[in-house]
Amino acid sequence: MSQHVVVSPHEDEPPGLHRVANAPPRRSWRTWLIGRPLATADAPHQTIGKTVGLAVFASDALSSTAYATQEILLILAGAGVAALVYGFPISIAIVVLMAIVTISYQQTIHAYPDGGGAYIVARDNLGELPAQIAGAALLTDYILTVAVSISSGVAQLVSAYPSLQIWRVEVAVILVLFVMVINLRGVKESGIAFAIPSYFFIAMMYLTVGIGFVRLLVGELGTVVDPPPLEIEEVASVSLFLLLHAFSSGTAALTGIEAISNGVTAFREPRSRNAAITLVWMALILATLFLGISYLAGEIRALPSEEETVISQVARTALGGRNLLYLAVIGATALILVMAANTAFAGFPRLGALQAADGFLPRQLTYQGSRLVYSRGIISLAVFACILIIIFRASVSGLIPLYAIGVFLSFTLSQAGMARRWWKIGHMAPGAVVQERGSVLAYESGWHTKMAINAFGAVCTAIVMLIFAVTKFTGGAWIVLILLPVLVFIFEMIHRHYRRLAQQLTLRDYRAPTRIRRHRVIMPISGVHQGTLAALRYARSLSDDVTAVHISIDPEREMALRRRWATWGDGTRLVILDSPYRLMLEPLLEYIEEIAASQEANEVLTIVVPRFVPRGWWQNALHAQTAVWLRFALMFRPGIVITDVPYLVHETEMEER
């Protein structure tokens, strides 16, 4: 059955070393689901151009046009239909903010050619705590991106096929799992796969908006429902709070704009320049589509509802009914939303691995699965997203208050980090060069302006974040405001754990321990049979100091056991623990503890447990798993070695297989 190939040892290898290579693992249901394993060597290295780059990174940002307008109107509608006229002005304000953020990120992209995500920028320029805050904010938001995008995607489908209404949660969950599997397979060959739907969406949207405006000009664009449900009253008095509230809901449109700055490395050289240009293009498309939709929504008197999305209302009215074109628009929108979720599946695991490598998340997250992807991160993301979707019944409006606050927190931190970075640069000696983890610092003239720009960006996003936290606090933002510190705390705990463990295990000035002087063996037995004797035989091969221990619950049983032990026990010491309360584990543990307590440094205590080898799962249920429980109980007990010796009945087992 050998699958091993002994390969030629590397030149520098000592004679004592043996090297063995493995054949690829057998296929299994996993192979079927996520594809054949990829060798580490297969890691993809190809880079992408601007056109594909736009497609790959824009889906998250662009897809937000599918719900941003609706969420603005939803809040305004709270103050009566009249208030909806504020929808467009608010959209303009959001686009201004968009411009500011874009400009700031331009600088980040150039400063961090190897990818300048908020986490890295904060870590390099602001230190550990801000970095962890950024990390927490981003992780939370990746989860919300998936939940919101998928939910919105389902909402689009429901608009087209109202009969889906009752199944929205199920559909959403299935979609998440679908995207998860895609990502477990690895999206190496994604370039073209992304380009088509992204550009299809962009095209359909411009078409819709275009047709809409033309028909508006020729004055034949009607309203969603003709005649509009209620005559437009003169504008009711609308509170500033309401406007800010609507505004902060709309800021969801900005989410995903940072994607490009994380993925600079994916671009073809000159990557910074290409990435920067792509960012500008993305921002332009995003801004125009968002404004167009918002304006038309106002014109056609779109009313936000759970049954039909605003996008659907706009498309239906602009394209004159639920025709094929309309279905294409809805399809494209749903598709882009699913892809937006997909980008989060790229970002979350990468960031997780980054934080894990820094020791703030479980190390396992740095482990790449058989398909060269961070499987654990991908799965965790899917699980969390599904939980959110189920809790919020796949309602976008329900999720929005939690969303975007994390995005803006990370915006603020990364811009602040950039500002700090310019300040450092400004105070460097001309010609000096400092290599940081993520980027290279060298004096630049005109650092003042650059610092100013980033600082301004930081301030703006900070203000938006505050507005957001205040206006949406009761709506659900409080959850995030509690969650973030908790996460940061957990990160710190994990970090502390790894640090301390490293100290404890270090071999720096570690003197090898003296050889083991005394080796005690304790062997719990419930009966005397071949299994017990096999264990005994093994125990005695470990040491001469073996003690068999029997927990006595039933006197007759005990007597029988002692009689048989006298015959078969080979003279080994037998201790009977009376258990008047019929407890199995506790007396044994007490006994072990007591012996362990009297141990010295160069003594070892081994517990030998006869283990039954089941032929099938269910058979485990037929045996008191003392070994399992014992290990469980001693898990936190250092200095005790647990050994389980299988019943040597395998010959019989074999022939019976």
Add this chain to the structure above:
Amino acid sequence: MSQHVVVSPHEDEPPGLHRVANAPPRRSWRTWLIGRPLATADAPHQTIGKTVGLAVFASDALSSTAYATQEILLILAGAGVAALVYGFPISIAIVVLMAIVTISYQQTIHAYPDGGGAYIVARDNLGELPAQIAGAALLTDYILTVAVSISSGVAQLVSAYPSLQIWRVEVAVILVLFVMVINLRGVKESGIAFAIPSYFFIAMMYLTVGIGFVRLLVGELGTVVDPPPLEIEEVASVSLFLLLHAFSSGTAALTGIEAISNGVTAFREPRSRNAAITLVWMALILATLFLGISYLAGEIRALPSEEETVISQVARTALGGRNLLYLAVIGATALILVMAANTAFAGFPRLGALQAADGFLPRQLTYQGSRLVYSRGIISLAVFACILIIIFRASVSGLIPLYAIGVFLSFTLSQAGMARRWWKIGHMAPGAVVQERGSVLAYESGWHTKMAINAFGAVCTAIVMLIFAVTKFTGGAWIVLILLPVLVFIFEMIHRHYRRLAQQLTLRDYRAPTRIRRHRVIMPISGVHQGTLAALRYARSLSDDVTAVHISIDPEREMALRRRWATWGDGTRLVILDSPYRLMLEPLLEYIEEIAASQEANEVLTIVVPRFVPRGWWQNALHAQTAVWLRFALMFRPGIVITDVPYLVHETEMEER
């Protein structure tokens, strides 16, 4: 910290033997929930008289009056309100059946003074298979008793407090768990606790029925709704099938009548006589109440509904409205129903332990918990019952089709067994005495009649069972008809497993194996640190033939490891397993398998795994649990010893605690 008391060794103990007694275990949440542990010596021995006996054993049987009538009417109502007039005649038929069963069980009680449950009677007289069938039938029915009784109890409460309607499932589940805890505590002191509510129920019922009849005679007993919802049409044609269907629904009234025959031992001497008398009394009360309620239900034109139980309708009409008396009746009914569930909690674990002792169920079921009760059986029962309640949304009518079929199957088997027994007795030589497991056989004159009685009982119950199966098949009986054989099959599998294992482990003509000639040790390592070295130290104490194995995923990591190993490895052989697919476990397993394959009988292979000792649960999540996975993977692999050596960092751990 020693809690041990070395007690004087028993006279017959060999010098080599040490005996240690345990102090009672510390208190914990378990102590708080189910009370302090009871020493085996505390096992209760007190017996009870007829009065208390009736209270203890009758609740199950009597409680069925709370739903039997309703279920009859429910079926009849299917053929129009007119059909309801058949309710009373059917009730009479059921009472006749009741009489037959009672008489048959009279004989069982006398024949089995140590308790003659269907399982024992079938086992002693019909053999293994019938016994297991009876066991399966009874276990299923105990579960259904809990589900039905609790659901009906909740239905009563809902009748009184309709606002509870939406919470019925939750309330039912909570009640089940409540009864479970009570039973985990042990119902040693139950006698009086049972007497009060049982007699209270009996009193309230007779009062209701009494008042009902009085008001009926003086002609002032109205109908549930005045005037009755629809004029009584002349009787519509009613199919025989419908009548039989209704009849079989009503037979639920007989459930629990066998309780006394199981518990003869609980009675004061002459126990058989006392038990027999109690049985008669129980049957009389049951019959009269059942008839009374059925008759009144007809008079007041009670209509079965999920909102209000028939009992509630009868009580409300008889007692003139939802007054205090009415509430008392409902309360008493709900209470007796909960107690009926409680009797199942006594029966299920006892039967389970019986079958486990015979080797047809997992041995653990014979283990008495710290409170001298079969905890595992009790918990399993609660779990299964809760599942049923949740699936059937706590609807009695939904559960009824599954119910009682098992009861009648066990009736049939036990009566058939009795008949068989009489036949055996009839063919014994006068004066001869045969000791069977459950009873003593000695020739009796008049065995013919006794045999005839039991045979007749068997036939009747068999017929009812058939009627039941046919009429309720589609309604849900099919589930039970599939379940029972499956259960029996499982029992046999378990039995087979234990038998074969015993053969494999027997020491009969077993020659002690030769001493271990070769001991190989394999030690997987991921890094070189104090933990690894501790494990290495231990491994070398086992054998000189130690091989360290490293799964190489990351070349740099591997290089570093090999460098450190050269320094610290103490010259131990190091094997590098290249894992181009980044799989951790598979390559290791293959390697182990290969070595294991080349083993001879007197060779041993030990896997030494360095185990990290976490300070808290959550820290486990921070470490790839190779040891755990490895053990998992090798669980079915006999002949390999797995040892985990804890990182010796506990000094530090200690001082930090």
